[in-house]
Amino acid sequence: MARNKHPEQTLEQILSVSAKLFTEKSYEKTSIQDIIDALGMSKGAIYHHFKSKEEILEAVMDQQFSYAAEMLNHLIVNTEAPNARLKLIQILENVLADPKAHTLDKVLSHQIKNPQFVLTGMKNGVEKDAPIIAGIMIQGQEDGSITTEFPYECAEVFMLLINIWINPTLFRRNRAETISRLTFLQQMMRSLGADIITDQLLQKVTEHHASIGGYQ
Template sequence: MSRNKDPEQTIEKILSVSERLFIEKGFDKTSIQDIINELKMSKGAIYHHFKSKEEILDAITKKQFSYSNQMLKKLIKYTKANNGREKLVHILEATMSDEKAHYLDNVLIGQIKNPQFVVLGIKTGINGDAPILSEIIQEGIEDGSINTEFPNECAEIFMLLINIWINPILFNRNISETLSRLKFLQMLMKHLGVDIVSDKLIEQILKRHSYIMEDTNE
């Protein structure tokens, strides 16, 4: 394959092939040479855009986070509900059930103990997703379905706990221990006046984490 004259198209091809290889073979077992062979590009064409396999994964991760953020915005726009709290519950459940938003989970979970990856996840949750959730919490405050004086802070603490603290791989927890923490999160958010962690959401999270842990232990 000759170098494409459109840099963005070339980058997209590199990311697309790398995603597939990372999913099929695993990140650690995929080499730059594997990516080069699959693309039929020269090594120089790859290194012109990415200096390492880790840099490719970083770009894929940011792309995935961007998709999730855009999906969240669309759900906010089109989700119908009786009030802000109900709307947020539906959105969280829909987000967890969206396969495209989670199709890289098994690849990314291998990076969960990488400090840079964890920091990126924290910053994305706080700076990207939390402000969006805060807007819906504010809707709930206005219609009386949510009772808090701290919509921004509640959104941020929720994102921190659900993305980082709840993660069973990061803290080497089993499903029972994860369930206990999800129940605590459910109770905590309720006491904060933002009752948005439904039993269905807990079941969805546990199911997804079970799949990830099975793949990790193979």
Template sequence: MPRNKHPEQTRERIVAAAAELFVENGYEQTSIQDILDTTGLSKGGLYHHFKSKEQILEAVMERRIQYVGKRFHELICDTPGENAKEKLKKILAQLAADSKIHTLDQALASQIDPHFVVNGIQTCIRQDAPIIAELIKEGNRDGSLQTEQPDLCAEVFLMLLNYWANPVLFHRNREETDIRLRYLQSMMSQLGLDLIDDSLIAHLINAYVQ
């Protein structure tokens, strides 16, 4: 049998196909055979890269984290705004409206793995929060924000928005999610970080809650 000259491309093809199948059919309803049929690989070809469907799921989740990180950094660089506050609000709105982020979350709602959540929290604190903190500091300088302790405020904001208020992690309905987002809106306004408006709340609820 000829050696696979492009193992990373094959691995990516498996992960991409699995992600689409998980969204279309759900994780439980997607079989290894479905992934084989979609990719055209043999069982040996697939098992060379992944030993189980659970390993494929881990790779799909990691791919989602990488996509969100890449999208976040693109928006930081490319989003205009008359001041830091408006730039931050636009970035949050574009992330909330990104269907690629939310559809996969919904498909994997019943398969949330604690290690995946912890990895996401660590990425949030170590990589994303410092970037948000710099924009908050910029807002303090240009007068559009008045936020004490920008570094800590950024961490609290992202943790509560991405995890505490996330209906997928807790299987919450629209009303429960709305209550938490509006509480977060009020709390962050008191901290001088009034970034959450009614439009963002509506986007988040429609994206995550059926």
């Protein structure tokens, strides 16, 4: 493959091929040389954009987070429901069902043991996703479908627990232990006045972790 004369296209090719290799071979077993060979580019073309494999992973992660954010915004605008609670439930289920949003979950499930990744995930959840979810909760306060008095705090706690605490890889949990914690989160959110975790969503989250090999 000849080197693309357009830098933005070259960058996209690097990220696309790298993501595919990270998923198929694992991040640890993929070398820079593997990426170079798969691209058919010169080593200089890769190092023009990235200094290391770690930088490539960070860029791939950023791309994944950006897509997820765009998808969430799209769903908020286009999801119709009788009330805000049902709208939020539909959004959460659609996010989980979108395969493109979870392309790298198998890769990231192993990287979650990396402290920097955990911190990045926590910050993204609290600073970017939680305010969006809180906005829908406020709409729920207005239509009576959500009764929490602390929509922002409730949304932040939900994102921290669902993204980090629930993850079985980080805490070396089996399926039963993960289901127990999901059930606790479901009841906790209900008691806080934000009954947004349905049994169907609980089951889908459980199956998703199984599909990426998250259970110990």
